[in-house]
Amino acid sequence: MNAPINPPSLASQNPLLSFGRGIAQYDAVRPEQIAPAIEHLLGVCETAVTQAVDAKTPATWLDLVEPLEDATELLGRSWGV
Numbered sequence: 001m002n003a004p005i006n007p008p009s010l011a012s013q014n015p016l017l018s019f020g021r022g023i024a025q026y027d028a029v030r031p032e033q034i035a036p037a038i039e040h041l042l043g044v045c046e047t048a049v050t051q052a053v054d055a056k057t058p059a060t061w062l063d064l065v066e067p068l069e070d071a072t073e074l075l076g077r078s079w080g081v
Helices: 007-012 033-052 061-080
Strands: none
Touching: 033 061
16 A cells, blocks of 8 residues: 555645645645645655556556556646645
8 A cells, every 4th residue: 555645744734735635725825835735746746657667566547547646636736726
């Protein structure tokens, strides 16, 4: 099982990381939170891609596609705020 995309302590400090699949807390977002959130999520995406291209990763939906979709969806949603 992979580690959580957004550790609870980090997510609780940054609304761009805590909305998951719900609605963003637009009123809680501050300009200084944007860069750290995007940098974190880019790292998450990079890790997902690295795991996806690893020869040991099974070529299944659960092991390959879902982790990539989860990581890029969160990045896209945060970027869109």
